[in-house]
């Protein structure tokens with residue numbers, strides 16, 4: 001019998017609406033979700049369907065209007081801001097479009113920042129992992145540069161190295177390959193997949209790209225703020241067909 005590990009992320013009957021009364025806009029409606037350890041999940045859906053809202057709530061960056069969100073067995077929805085920040089710091093690595101790199105730090109210092117924040121000195125194994133990541137991500141000769149001296153794609157790669165170096169339980173990625181060329185995109189997606197398979201990290205990734213989603217072992221489709229589909233791994237061509245059908249159905 002396979003052991004059932006408790007979910008890393010657990011959401012129950014989550015609603016999120018903006019505004020009040022008759023002018024309230026529902027962004028998410030009745031979302032219930034279990035994300036298992038080591039699972040690589042892609043979240044897809046049309047523009048405005050609620051993907052970013054879902055990611056922000058999963059990361060404890062936003063509050064549900066109703067319902068429960070548990071991360072690593074802790075009730076995110078009930079915690080103080082300080083406890084949430086600590087929970088995020090201990091468990092989540094972020095790869096967001098806005099990169100959130102510290103402008104005064106070099107690329108190398110930005111990658112080491114999560115260790116500093118956790119008050120942890122990188123071990124030999126951590127150093128080897130950072131070396132490997134900077135090598136694969138083509139950052140070796142950019143390590144002493146500050147973000148302003150890097151291209152958008154290079155900044156994104158620094159953010160990816162930073163999120164993976166400390167090996168957080170959960171990696172939350174919003175269009176992680178959005179600024180990257182095809183070859184680098186494939187490298188990043190392979191890195192995410194190996195983070196799940198070899199390092200047992202859990203990956204939650206929003207993407208519009210069927211090729212990116214084909215690296216995942218679960219595909220969640222969000223439409224009109226609801227989970228409209230929950231699928232196992234699929235080839236990119238099938239995912240593309242699914243998305244076209246969804247958009248045609250909604251038109």
Ligand SMILES: Nc1ncnc2c1ncn2[C@@H]1O[C@H](COP(=O)(O)OP(=O)(O)OP(=O)(O)O)[C@@H](O)[C@H]1O
Nearest residue numbers: 018025026027045046047048049050051052053054
């Ligand atoms: N701060 C806000 N105030 C009011 N409405 C908002 C706000 N943020 C999001 N919304 C609305 O919530 C819905 C979901 O938005 P969300 O950004 O989650 O969609 P998305 O699927 O990530 O879109 P995209 O793929 O275009 O990034 C949209 O109708 C959006 O207009």
